[in-house]
Amino acid sequence: MSSSSLSRSPMAPPRSFIWSRRIFLTLLAGFVLVPVYVMLSSSLKPLSDVTGKFRWLPSGLTIRPYIDIWSTVPLAKYFMNSLIVSVAATLCSVVIAVFAAYAVSRYEFRGKRVFTVTVLSTQMFPGILFLLPLFLLYVNIGNATGIALFGSRGGLILTYLTFSLPFSIWMLIGYFDSVPRDLDEAALVDGCGPLGALLRVVVPAAIPGIVAVAVYAFMTAWGEVLFASVMTNDATRTLAVGLQGYSTLNDVYWNQIMAASLVVSVPVVAGFLLLQRYLVAGLTAGAVK
Amino acid sequence: MSATVTSTVTPEAAVRKNPSDPAAPGPRRRRGERIRRIGLPYLLLLPALILELLVHLVPMVIGIVMSFKELTQFYIRDWGTAPWTGFGNYKVSVDFSAPVGKALLHSFFVTVGFTLLSVAFCWLLGTVTAIYMQDNFRGRGFLRALFLIPYALPVYAAVITWVFMFQHDNGLVNHVLHDQLHITSKPSFWLIGDNSFYALLIVHVWKGWPFAFLIVMAGLQNIPKELYEAASIDGAGMLQQIRRITLPSLRPVNQVLVLVLFLWTFNDFNTPYVLFGRAAPEAADLISVHIYQASFVTWNFGTGSAMSVLLLLFLLVVTGVYLVLTSRGRRSADV
Numbered sequence: 001m002s003s004s005s006l007s008r009s010p011m012a013p014p015r016s017f018i019w020s021r022r023i024f025l026t027l028l029a030g031f032v033l034v035p036v037y038v039m040l041s042s043s044l045k046p047l048s049d050v051t052g053k054f055r056w057l058p059s060g061l062t063i064r065p066y067i068d069i070w071s072t073v074p075l076a077k078y079f080m081n082s083l084i085v086s087v088a089a090t091l092c093s094v095v096i097a098v099f100a101a102y103a104v105s106r107y108e109f110r111g112k113r114v115f116t117v118t119v120l121s122t123q124m125f126p127g128i129l130f131l132l133p134l135f136l137l138y139v140n141i142g143n144a145t146g147i148a149l150f151g152s153r154g155g156l157i158l159t160y161l162t163f164s165l166p167f168s169i170w171m172l173i174g175y176f177d178s179v180p181r182d183l184d185e186a187a188l189v190d191g192c193g194p195l196g197a198l199l200r201v202v203v204p205a206a207i208p209g210i211v212a213v214a215v216y217a218f219m220t221a222w223g224e225v226l227f228a229s230v231m232t233n234d235a236t237r238t239l240a241v242g243l244q245g246y247s248t249l250n251d252v253y254w255n256q257i258m259a260a261s262l263v264v265s266v267p268v269v270a271g272f273l274l275l276q277r278y279l280v281a282g283l284t285a286g287a288v289k
Numbered sequence: 290m291s292a293t294v295t296s297t298v299t300p301e302a303a304v305r306k307n308p309s310d311p312a313a314p315g316p317r318r319r320r321g322e323r324i325r326r327i328g329l330p331y332l333l334l335l336p337a338l339i340l341e342l343l344v345h346l347v348p349m350v351i352g353i354v355m356s357f358k359e360l361t362q363f364y365i366r367d368w369g370t371a372p373w374t375g376f377g378n379y380k381v382s383v384d385f386s387a388p389v390g391k392a393l394l395h396s397f398f399v400t401v402g403f404t405l406l407s408v409a410f411c412w413l414l415g416t417v418t419a420i421y422m423q424d425n426f427r428g429r430g431f432l433r434a435l436f437l438i439p440y441a442l443p444v445y446a447a448v449i450t451w452v453f454m455f456q457h458d459n460g461l462v463n464h465v466l467h468d469q470l471h472i473t474s475k476p477s478f479w480l481i482g483d484n485s486f487y488a489l490l491i492v493h494v495w496k497g498w499p500f501a502f503l504i505v506m507a508g509l510q511n512i513p514k515e516l517y518e519a520a521s522i523d524g525a526g527m528l529q530q531i532r533r534i535t536l537p538s539l540r541p542v543n544q545v546l547v548l549v550l551f552l553w554t555f556n557d558f559n560t561p562y563v564l565f566g567r568a569a570p571e572a573a574d575l576i577s578v579h580i581y582q583a584s585f586v587t588w589n590f591g592t593g594s595a596m597s598v599l600l601l602l603f604l605l606v607v608t609g610v611y612l613v614l615t616s617r618g619r620r621s622a623d624v
Contacts, residue, residue, distance in 0.1 A: 013424065013527050014527055024421060025418070029436075032436055032439055036438060038453065038454055051459060052459060053459060053464060054464035099333040103334050112330075118341070118346075122341060123552065124604055124605070125601060126577060126600050128577045129349060132352065133594075134348040137343075137351060165340065223445070225445055225558070226559060229562070240443070243446070243449065254453050257449060261445075261447075265446045269441045273437065273438075276434065283504065284508075
């Protein structure tokens with residue numbers, strides 16, 4: 001026993017470990033995949049397959065649900081709304097977070113700790129606590145100034161970008177800290193202002209962290225339900241609320257619901273899986289340290 | 290430390306080396322730089338600050354004010370004119386012998402039980418998986434991507450798939466348990482009645498554990514390999530290495546991870562809302578949905594706000610106690 005463990009490198013675990021790992025990971029993969037399989041297979045089934053007893057295999061494959069989803073509810077409109085809101089919220093959130101994180105990472109100033117603690121602690125607030133006041137605030141701002149925040153995409157963008165802001169700032173502070181200061185000092189010596197140093201040196205060096213933050217911000221906005229259900233109207237409804245349209249009708253078109261779910265998931269899941277390396281790298285360099 | 294070095298040295302260096310504005314008188318120029326240097330960080334923070342104030346802090350203050358008002362639908366248009374009720378809304382919320390208070394207390398206990406179980410499962414699954422996948426093997430990258438799918442899926446798309454699976458007549462769960470494995474004598478209801486608690490838990494763990502996995506995985510990459518090499522030369526087995534090196538090194542990561550999981554789960558609205566719709570079954574009546582119903586279904590914003598403030602106070606206390614306890618534990622472990 002002792003001689004074998006001496007010769008074993010830490011990268012070559014014992015056989016019992018390998019077998020328990022195989023069993024565990026297989027079971028877990030099953031748990032993770034079953035709903036994904038249900039979503040995919042049901043989206044290709046004829047309606048009779050999803051109204052009767054559940055079938056693992058479709059009686060026949062059809063792409064009909066993928067055609068019908070666009071006419072049963074105005075899915076394209078919801079899709080556009082979600083896209084506009086999420087892209088705008090992501091862009092604003094990333095830019096604002098880059099500036100804020102740069103200030104915290106590179107400067108000493110009064111109130112720095114108060115700022116970071118306050119921003120992070122907003123994560124603790126129950127959404128429900130500021131949902132009602134924000135709703136009233138937006139309505140009142142609208143009445144007083146004529147700027148339509150309630151029911152508009154602008155109001156939703158404003159709300160969503162603050163949701164991802166705390167985590168983004170926190171993660172970027174860690175990431176910027178890991179970018180050597182010599183780099184921006186050199187840029188300053190070369191005659192760049194502080195902003196030039198940020199944009200030409202620090203940002204390019206921190207691209208993985210920034211990509212990770214953008215992915216997070218986009219996912220946050222794309223998946224939010226609570227505020228979308230209160231703050232949107234027929235014209236600005238996003239997917240989060242719009243998808244419920246398939247089940248309030250007399251028949252529940254489960255094959256269409258699954259097809260629509262798949263369609264709205266593909267952009268985020270594909271983007272996330274492509275960029276997840278950056279997220280792990282960003283977390284390792286920044287947040288988790 | 291190096292931050293102060295940067296901010297004191299470089300502007301002068303920049304002035305000296307910059308040939309384009311040579312004639313600026315030294316002291317005045319330097320004072321301008323000074324003001325800019327002090328002002329700049331605040332300027333950079335300003336957008337974030339304004340937005341956080343507008344969307345989080347101001348509404349929170351309004352929410353606290355609202356909780357002292359009798360804010361029913363008659364006063365929505367102009368909520369400032371609603372009459373004050375002092376602690377009236379709070380009295381109604383915590384009067385546990387009356388229906389409103391009783392329902393809130395029940396919802397609170399359901400949420401506590403749900404949160405503890407969900408956080409425990411998410412953390413356990415995430416940690417075990419991350420440790421199993423710490424060293425390289427064939428298919429590791431593929432599995433990692435696969436395990437992150439539930440996290441990447443939009444909540445509503447993921448949860449609505451589970452709603453389909455939990456259907457009484459045409460769902461997968463009843464088909465497997467009843468028709469294929471014959472475990473249950475008749476098909477069960479999953480989205481109403483007592484089972485709804487377990488349905489909610491399963492869905493939430495399914496969706497939430499990859500986040501724990503992601504964070505622990507990132508945390509593991511910061512553990513120096515030399516530690517494992519030294520331990521294995523000393524004859525420490527796999528399990529011992531995990532217990533003596535991996536888990537202690539993860540402590541700071543876990544401190545934040547568990548807290549974040551706890552807060553997100555406790556405040557979660559999206560999962561129960563999509564799973565059950567507006568009327569959550571009693572067994573799965575999470576606090577956020579409960580308050581939402583108390584506010585938007587009955588249009589009684591005052592009581593809803595009071596409940597939200599109580600929820601926030603509870604979370605503040607729990608977070609404070611948690612941070613004190615875990616930080617003290619960590620310090621004594623270091624000694």
